[in-house]
Amino acid sequence: MxxxxxxxxxxxxxxxxxxxxxxxxxxxxxxxxxxxxxxxPPVKVKPKVIKFEPTVTLLRKLAKEGQIEKGVAKIMFYSPSTGRSKGLTPNMMAGFQYIEPGTSTTPHSHNMASIYLVVKGEGYSEIDGEIFKWGQGDIFVVPANAVHSHTNSGKEEAILFDVTDSGLLENMGILEFKEKE
Incomplete structure (x- = not known):
């Protein structure tokens, strides 16, 4: 044996x-x-449930305070058992983004790919200069290294749920973020 x-x-x-x-x-x-x-090898990660209502309450409060961007909030979730990767699993991270009506996020890029589900609201994302309109229930993808921003063009709050491969990149020591100059 x-x-x-x-x-x-x-x-x-x-x-x-x-x-x-x-x-x-x-x-x-x-x-x-x-x-x-x-x-x-990574440790075993336990199953989880992320409660939506308290998450939205937190997002609204953070967006109102505008400490990072006025009218925008982003939170990510991780499992302490993933250690360095700070992901929900050793390879993936998930989170929510909140955008008030008439507000846009700062254009930026990162070498992680992101898959978004529009939970609520309507708007568009500019990805490498191309406009992609989205509404509740739509799914869109932001490829790695694409310069992108998200805009809420509707009359109500926009809530986006996203999953990224940032845990994998962090474990490899190559995760990068860049803001457009």
Missing amino acids: SKLLVRKDLQSDLKRNVNDIVKEIEGDDLKVVVFMENTE
Whole structure:
């Protein structure tokens, strides 16, 4: 009978030992990730239920306070058991975005892909310069690295639910966000 090998996370040690060489290789459009054959398997994540009503109450309060963007709020959910990835699972993260009527989010991009479900409201998203109209029940996709923003063009609040692959990218050490200048 074969023995199951226990894998250990050696990324920090590996990167520390080769940091000077990595700096010589990396550039604006090139990053090095040390092969992860020695990473530890993820822990088991428990099933969850996210309660919608208290979530919407929180979103409304955050949007009203406008600490990040006036009239916009975004919250994400994670399981502490995922450790570094900060996802609901080691590979995926989910969250809600709230947009008041007549409000747009700041254009930005990230190397994670996002799949959105429009829970409530109507509006449009500008994705790499193209306009995509959406309404309640619609699903739309924002590809990785696409510059995008979301606008609520309706008369009521817009609530978007999204799932991303940010956990996977975070585990690989390559998750990036950029705001359009």
